[in-house]
Amino acid sequence: MTRIAIVTDSTAYLSNDYIETNQITVVPLSVNFGSDTRREGVEIHTREFWDMLPGVKELPTTSQPAVGEFVQAFEKLLQTHDSIIGIFISSGLSGTFNAAKTASGMVEGDITVIDSKLTSYPLEAMVGEAVTMRDEGKSKEEIIDRIQYIVDNQTAYFIVDSLEHLHKGGRISGVSALVGSLLQVKPVLYVTKEGKLDVFDKVRTRRKALDRILDLFREDKAANAGKPVHLAVIYSNNLDDAKEFQERIGNEFPDVNPELSELGPVIGTHVGPGILAIAYYFG
Missing domain, CATH: 3.30.1180.10 (Hypothetical Protein Tm841; Chain: A;domain 3)
Structure with a gap:
């Protein structure tokens, strides 16, 4: 069976248990409190963030992952998988998808990256459907077609x-x-x-x-x-x-x-x- 790796970013807001159980690779975005940069889901979590927010003098900013982070993730996955499907936050909201797209062209292997056109629950749902179809033995093309259907109809x-x-x-x-x-x-x-x-x-x-x-x-x-x-x-x-x-x-x-x-x-x-x-x- 062809081994398909699924990659997304932290704005899918998947639980750690779900990520581990389903072998999903998550590349995190970051929140910047002045010079204090924290990776979402790794160095700052949801409850901590909402507790901190009322006390900050200036609103935090956010930053996308560097191209190199995607290159590193893709190269590692292709050592154990035949192909990669990456599904990411809307390119209209973040540069994350474009960074992943750039990285996919720098790594030799079968990599498809998809612009979810949204974030949060829709992105989570796309990842969930991709996982289900992968585990059912569906082909990469079938999975991509289904994800694109959701993108076009959400x-x-x-x-x-x-x-x-x-x-x-x-x-x-x-x-x-x-x-x-x-x-x-x-x-x-x-x-x-x-x-x-x-x-x-x-x-x-x-x-x-x-x-x-x-x-x-x-x-x-x-x-x-x-x-x-x-x-x-x-x-x-x-x-x-x-x-x-x-x-x-x-x-x-x-x-x-x-x-x-x-x-x-x-x-x-x-x-x-x-x-x-x-x-x-x-x-």
């Missing part, structure tokens, strides 16, 4: 407590951040097909923003009637809110079994605490 909508983190991190325009601050608008944000953040709609309250998100999901679900739904409620240091939203979705859509997915240090740096989102795909 959707994510979310709201944040404050646009400050997105604005300071350069992930949203200054005008949008200013409007949100002055008018107390709660924008419904989404990730475009190109994998970049944008404003989908603007509503006046958090409750109405959540209503709008569920209306959008309802429309998509009707358009994909009969297909299985893969959906998660994504949150950042607001588990009670996430559970309440999860319960609401479960009550309104009895055939949907929403998962919970917490953002860690790198994505948390850019969105801040209090995010609520749904990410999903059908089929």
